[in-house]
Amino acid sequence: MAELKADVLVLGAGMVGVGAALHLQKRGRDVVLVDKHQLAGEETSYGNGGLIESASVFPYMFPRDFGEILRTAMNRAPQVRYAVSDLPAFLPWLVRYYLASAPDRALAGALAVMPLIRSSLIEHEALIAEAGVPELMRKSGWIKMFRSEATLARAVRDFERAKQYGVQGDILDDAAIHEREPHLSGEFAGAVHFTEPGFVLDPGGLAKAYAALFQRKGGRFVVADARTLEQDAGGRWSVATSDGRLSAREAVVALGPWSDLVTGPLGYSLPFNVKRGYHLHLASRGNAVLNHPVLDTDLGYLLAPMNRGIRLTTGVEFARRDAPPTPVQIARALPRAHALFPLGEPVDAKPWMGARPCLPDMLPAIGRAPRHPSLWFDFGHHHHGLTLGPVTGRLLAEMMTGERPFADPAPFAVERFG
Known part of the structure; x- marks a missing residue:
């Protein structure tokens, strides 16, 4: 042949x-x-959450706050979960991740990738126009919400720093959050609405x-x-x-x-290592509408209004790439998400699992x-x-x-x- x-x-x-x-x-x-x-x-x-993150000029680095590290180590942080049996396999990589997350090295990495991050939406817009699918993207940004004054204060500091590199957005109080998302329930200390990023309704x-x-x-x-x-x-x-x-x-x-x-x-x-993650699509109840992707930061999940339904996505799971799914984070996030937004029945038969490819x-x-x-x-x-x-x-x-x-x-x- x-x-x-x-x-x-x-x-x-x-x-x-x-x-x-x-x-x-x-x-x-x-x-x-x-x-x-x-x-x-x-x-x-x-x-994924469907975000074209043109405002995320700083990579997702290993936390430096001792309290956050301790909660993660004890498997009590909703944003991160790990399989204890797999710890020996990925612990050396985590050490390299921690070292690479030192403030000076993290800043050097952010400056290196910034031209790519800041051009990301431009490249997507050109391809979306050429592919003839403008209906797949909204340019309304996303909202990062905080339930505690302490986490909000840290986020505001980070946002002020990011503004020096051209990132745009608004600081919202609880009333402004509910004005932009009237079907959300609960009280929040505040939020940051990143107004620049694109949002893809079907990644x-x-x-x-x-x-x-x-x-x-x-x-x-x-x-x-x-x-x-x-x-x-x-x-x-x-x-x-x-x-x-x-x-x-x-x-x-x-x-x-x-x-x-x-x-x-x-x-x-x-x-090379992976960070696993899960999502589940759910219907909305009644006439409830979610206008933006919203991250319930302190509770570790994101809701995004996809074409298939409201997509509930989790944080990070450290486990072997090919190990059987363990959607514990989805199970924990579901009641919290139902309390936040009028969600109906799942659209998917079971949660989806994927893996993010990561270098330290x-x-x-x-x-x-x-x-x-x-x-x-x-x-x-x-x-x-x-x-x-x-x-x-x-x-x-x-x-x-x-x-x-x-x-x-x-x-x-x-x-x-x-």
């Missing part, structure tokens, strides 16, 4: 992989998008719309197992498909939480593989895969095609880990 050929194989059809494929295609490359599913956006890109659907755009423009989408990736004596990369081997001069690893299954056998030992400094790996000049990395986007997929795709495509990168790619090179 004849070998199928292309310029570039992009392994992974989540938001990150599709973003890279589109930008490479735009620069004249013959690109094949490879995924184990028949459709794009079926894994991590499907389950998996947006990835599919971008993949459809890629195919309309001549791109190929092939079902294959990325773990079959091989390099031949001539330096070409190939994967096995039902129609034979598919080969290309270059390959991009954009497999999110499964990226190590390809990079590991090739000799790359990266400090909460920066993605973007760039050339050190020992394989024709292999490229585009993974590790932690909580910001939806946000950063198109913009890191642009950065990667500029590097691969010899353009001058719009942002400094050096902080995202895997050589930073030695």
Whole structure:
């Protein structure tokens, strides 16, 4: 059977992989998008809060407050849960995460990723217009609510700091919260309404719309197992498909939480881990309407008005990527969410579980593989895969095609880990 050929194989059809494929295609490359599913956006890109976080200029770092660390260690923080049996496996990574979260290192990381964060909505808007799906995004921002004066005060300080870097928003008191969200119940110390970010009403659907755009423009989408990736004596990369081997001069690893299954056998030992998360869609009762995504910060869950229903999302679970689901955080959040908003019956048969791919400094790996000049990395986007997929795709495509990168790619090179 004849070998199928292309310029570039992009392994992974989540938001990150599709973003890279589109930008490479735009620069004249013959690109094949490879995924184990028949459709794009079926894994991590499907389950998230739907936020294009152009205001999140500071990454999600390990807490430095002793009380918060103690609550987390005792498994009493609603925002984080861990499986005690898995602690030996991920404790060394947590130590690296803690060290990378030192204030000076965290600030350096924030400054490095800021050009990408601040350009993220611009890149999405361009692709949404080209894909013809403006109905999938609102530009109303999201609301981060606080029940205690202490957590509100810290948030206001953080917001004032973020304003120095161009972040916009409003400080809300309890009355203003209920004015913007009249169907919420309960009393709050206050909130921050981040007014800039976009909100996607169907994240998996947006990835599919971008993949459809890629195919309309001549791109190929092939079902294959990325773990079959091989390099031949001539330096070409190939994967096995039902129609034979598919080969290309270059390959991009954009497999999110499964990226190590390809990079590991090739000799790359990266400090890679996952943060698992869950969501559940529920109907609204009566004529109740939720206008924005709202984060009940102190109780550790978010409600977002998706096309499928109100999506209840949890915080972080530290567990093995492939361990059976343990949706304890969903069970704990459900009564709190029912008290906050008039929720009806679940739309989903069971909670969805996904995994966020993380490196300890909460920066993605973007760039050339050190020992394989024709292999490229585009993974590790932690909580910001939806946000950063198109913009890191642009950065990667500029590097691969010899353009001058719009942002400094050096902080995202895997050589930073030695």
